[in-house]
Amino acid sequence: MTSPIALRGQEVRRRLLRAAVELIPERGWSAVSTRLLAERAGVTPGVVHYHFSSVRELLSQAALGTMREMLSGVHALxxxxxxxxxxxxxxxxxxxxxxxxxxxxxxxxETYLAATRDDDLRHAMTEIVADFRRRFADALARWRVPDPAGTAAVVAATIDGILLHRGLDPGLTAASIGPVLRRLVPDAKTVEEDAG
Known part of the structure; x- marks a missing residue:
């Protein structure tokens, strides 16, 4: 059984992680401070460093958790x-x-940008991206898509790029880019027909 003190500590950590996920897009990675995190989470600044060794560690854990959560549903698809x-x-x-x-x-x-300056964050993100690509490549291999690993890498990078570019060009919709991506990932029947 978990003690009330441990439960309170877990709740404070959750609030700090949630505050970080809110502040990263609002302020930008480098502008999130101990004071801002503490205010948003409703704790004193000392509590931030009691639970996390640094603001960088807190931001990294929050961002990586968000990325894992968002990609977890993709694996089921x-x-x-x-x-x-x-x-x-x-x-x-x-x-x-x-x-x-x-x-x-x-x-x-923001996390991609921060990872260019933080080796630990970059390695952790690389693991998440590699896992996504591996699962996608396994599925592509089942569907007999040529070069499944290479195709998975290109499609993953394309999806990331589309997300980045949509902030500048909202016209990059599924309807407008879908036909192009479908040509990159043909079904096995189409591949066999082209070869025959």
Whole structure:
């Protein structure tokens, strides 16, 4: 049984992580301070460093948790999709929830930028991206898509780029980019027909 003190500590950590996820898109990674985190979470500044060794660690854990959570649903779609193009269409439909300027998109963008200056964060993000690509490549291999690992890498980078560009060009919708992505990931039947 968990003690009341441990439960309170867990709740404070959750509030701090939630505050970080809110502040990253509002202020930008480098502008989030101990004071801002403490105010948003409703705790004293000393509590921030009691639970996390640094603001950087707190921001990293919050952002990586958000990324894992967002991508966790994508893995299930690979199991449910009937074909490679079905998987691409489902990913594009999910992408429609994000404008490129919404809080979740901004967390991704800020985290990618921060990872260029933080080796630990970059390694952790690389693991998340590699896991996504591996699962997608496994699904592509089941659907007999040529070069599944290379295709998964290009599609993942394209989806990330679309998310980034949507902040500048809201016209990058699933309807406008779907036909192009579908050509990158043909179904096995189409591949076999082209070869024959």
């Amino acid at each position: 690979f199991e449910q999709a009937r074909s490679a193009t079905d998987a691409v269409d489902t990913m594009l439909a999910a992408l429609e929830e994000y404008s490129g300027r919404d809080p979740a998109s901004m967390v991704f963008t």
